[in-house]
Amino acid sequence: MDLPFETEEGEEGTGGTLASTLLVVDDEPVVLDVCGRLLAREPDLVVTQATSAEEALPLLQNQRIDVLITDKNLPQMSGIELIAEARRLQPALEAMMITGYASSESVIAAFAAGASDYILKPFDDLRVLRAKVRAALERRSGRIKGREQARDVARQAAALLESGQDAPEPAHQALEDELRNYEQTVKSGAMAGRVAVVGSPEAVQVMTAEGFQAVELPATSPELEHCDVVILETGEPRWRMLAEILQARSPDVLLLANPQADLADLLEAIGLRLDLVGFGSTSGTQALPERVRMLLASRSIQRAQTRLANALLLFHRSITRR
Secondary structure, three states, X not given: OOOHHHHOOOOOOOOOOOOEEEEEXXXXXXXXXXXXXXXXXXXXXXXXXXXXXHHHHHHHHHOOOOEEEEEOOOOOOOHHHHHHHHXXXXXXXXXXXXXXXXXXXXXXXXXXXXXXXXXXXXXXXXXXXXXXXXXXXXXXXXXXXXXXXXXXXXXXXXXXXXXXXXXXHHHHHHHXXXXXXXXXXXXXXXXXXXXXXXXXXXXXXXXXXXOOEEEEOOOOOHHHHHOOEEEEEOOOOOXXXXXXXXXXXXXXXXXXXXXXXXXXXXXXXXXXXXXXXXXXXXOHHHHHHHHHHHHHHHHXXXXXXXXXXXXHHXXXXXXXXX
8 A cells, every 4th residue: 555654755854874964054254164063973864965055956956954043144035034945845844033132033033934943153162052953853843743743653554464363343344544645645745724813804815815714703602622723813912811811722723913013022922832933024914824824734634633543453453352
């Protein structure tokens, strides 16, 4: 049986080599030299370099990159724009921004684009750079480990079916159905799910136009807890309280920053580990569909994995009882 994940890009962190691949992008030769010399000492790291976003993009399009480290101020396309494009091309990628001055605006913009950390230059303590790279690789590894566990379940299911294990027909059919459903979900990148928006009629219009099942709900609605994704707009006075409540519940939460968003509030959002969209842009709602699509696809795959694991458990039990 053809399993889609057998031919996917090397998300397990292998990709033909046990080493992790880092891409460092900076137009200052001294920064590239320092990063290259320091990180190349690590036996499990392969360091690739580029002097501009335009030079980096083909690398991101054609090979697996585990961690992107990019300067904020690049010629033509900025580092923040590069991070956003890199995360679109490789959603599992970890990104860090190099900046000479960590202003609130630059840090928030980097997080909004998909960065998970930032590095100040000049590098006063090279141990910090190494530690941040290691932390990024660990975060990526944790996500990949969960996916690999689910893939192991699918491999076990396929092996049992192909070996012709003697199980009752209902259990055999259920396992076959759930394996097929899992494969189709992975291939299709399904985006089914309910999306709620609090505080932004424009976001509802954009999401609906993109084919999502999106509704506008008040901040007090109990229905919010039963949605798959909730989009909060910073113009809603109660967004902080609501974000804290929802983070302990089922939905994924996106924070949409309007042009008048207060920097202190957005720093607080980063502290809450909210997924921030739209900072520094007057058209932040245009970035919502892709973010929501990724969240819904992840949730769909997780549900398919759970059903497959349950079907595999029932299959094992039915064999044991015979």
